[in-house]
Amino acid sequence: MSELWDTEGKVLAALDRFEAALPGWVRPAAFGLGWEPGGEFAWARHDLGERPLAAVVLARVCGHAGGSASYRLTASDLDEAIASLAPAEACASLDHPDLWAWRPLRAALPEGEGVIAVFAADFAYAGGDRYVSALVAEAMGGREENADGTTTLWRPVGPAELAYVREHGSWPPRLPDQPIFYPVLNRAYAERIAREWNVPHSGTGYVTRFRVETRFLRRYPTRRAGGEDVLELWVPAEELGELNGHIVGEIEVVARFGEGDK
Known part of the structure; x- marks a missing residue:
């Protein structure tokens, strides 16, 4: 050399x-x-x-x-x-x-x-x-792509983020020290984060489910953050508003862990 x-x-x-x-x-x-x-x-x-x-x-x-x-x-x-x-x-x-x-x-x-x-x-x-x-x-591995042209995503949240979602019907802008928005690709992984991170930090952890247009999501490759089922997407903070615009239907709560409002 x-x-x-x-x-x-x-x-x-x-x-x-x-x-x-x-x-x-x-x-x-x-x-x-x-x-x-x-x-x-x-x-x-x-x-x-x-x-x-x-x-x-x-x-x-x-x-x-x-x-x-x-x-x-x-x-x-x-x-x-x-x-x-x-x-x-x-x-x-x-x-x-x-x-x-x-x-x-x-x-x-x-x-x-x-x-x-x-x-x-x-x-x-x-x-x-x-x-x-x-x-x-x-x-594109590990995704739940639906026949209606949407992909199902999951996100564990605490009470504050959930309050914003319930008021606005969309995900809140990221904070300056949060350059990436991380939706995950399966419920089991979302529940694990809600139990192990959201509950200790805020007393309650919620699992949300939402659908986004598949054609839009295909710009983001699947990221493996650990084991075979530890799968997520990395959406830059500056593109979160665009992702919000491609959500189909409501962001719904499907599970709750710890103490707090249902």
Whole structure:
């Protein structure tokens, strides 16, 4: 390696250089790298709107500038991607999960076999590339999408937030130290938070259920915050008003824990 990017500033500078050198480059909503051991596709790693340096490094090797597509790469192509991204590992203040996934994949790759790089421009993909479809399916996993074009979400709340919801029929603006609104994707997870967080902090925890237009929600990938059922969406605070505008029906209370008003 001719240089090491041992600070976050150097990593960002490298990102700028790679992106400027790829004409027409548009960051993907998701990208991933997989292989087909025994003929069955498996992910080595996929990223959802994160790790732009790894995304552009992989895209440069593929010759990909934008849109949704998949590419078959040789072992030598994977070596090139690993070597291009490796200088970033000198920055100890950042994690490097793509490198840490690509290297074991390369080591396990049988002679003569390659890998598959996949890019999704957005999560509304309806084309025929099965690898892109698989990536989008990963991004949209764990959702209760209804036949009427809505998706059911859940949110645990305390008495103060519930009072606002009952008065306004929508979610309150986030506080300055709350940059993200976190609806969750299943009732069990919502109930756990209501019992374990809302009750100790405010005496009562409520679980709410509401529906949002599926087409709108598909801009937000599913985030796994722990176990298999610990699934949520991350909605930036500045987009919460827009989400409120796509709620269908009422925000209803479906469970209560602790003491307080019913």
